[in-house]
């Protein structure tokens with residue numbers, strides 16, 4: 001009996017210590033609040049700071065503020081893996097000023113969601129990158145980090161939480177399906193997240209991201225395909241593609257499957273094709289996944305040909 005009472009006492013003291021300690025992030029939360037106050041002050045400056053002072057600008061004598069406006073909204077969602085070992089490590093990274101990185105949301109392996117920044121503020125998750133002609137991804141997007149070491153599969157509860165969050169964001173900000181992408185999509189030369197186990201196909205099925213019509217690839221996908229005509233077609237293509245001395249022939253062969261060049265198709269989807277091999281690799285990380293390299297097989301070309309038309 002005495003033993004039970006001593007256990008209760010230990011528990012009581014323990015919980016008292018936890019409540020006394022409070023939120024370990026209280027100091028960084030104060031810094032966060034200070035920063036939001038500073039930004040609010042910036043927004044309140046009236047008349048707004050002039051974009052230029054050159055003689056070319058002919059400003060009217062009176063400032064006239066419109067009465068019709070609200071805050072700008074995000075129109076893109078970029079999904080990441082943290083490449084760290086725990087949520088705690090990521091929360092720490094995003095609250096240390098010297099790291100200069102952050103995201104709006106962090107989702108743990110247990111499905112717990114940390115909302116670290118109001119969606120209407122600009123987080124620093126994208127870095128240098130491009131999607132279509134948009135070169136300021138951070139200004140347009142919401143960043144979501146998934147706790148993952150960069151290699152493991154994503155847990156079902158983590159993906160379930162992500163899907164709930166995406167539904168909320170999509171509805172709230174009317175984000176088009178095509179605008180749910182990965183970090184590697186916007187920065188193919190620098191990034192490889194989320195990793196190849198990420199369920200892009202499932203997301204697309206739910207309306208977050210686009211996917212190709214799998215029936216289109218069926219005739220070339222497997223070498224195990226026993227159809228005589230498709231095997232002939234594949235063999236002929238390989239023969240032509242292996243003729244590395246004749247670049248024109250390769251282009252013709254690719255265009256036999258692809259209606260435009262690979263660079264044009266990838267560009268239409270949104271990829272920065274300045275470094276074409278990197279763009280192909282990013283495309284394969286997102287849409288092929290079974291192999292991630294910079295070679296476009298006839299199967300990949302089929303996928304690409306079907307996919308780019310969905311982005312037109």
Ligand SMILES: [Zn+2]
Nearest residue numbers: 080081183193
């Ligand atoms: Zn990332």
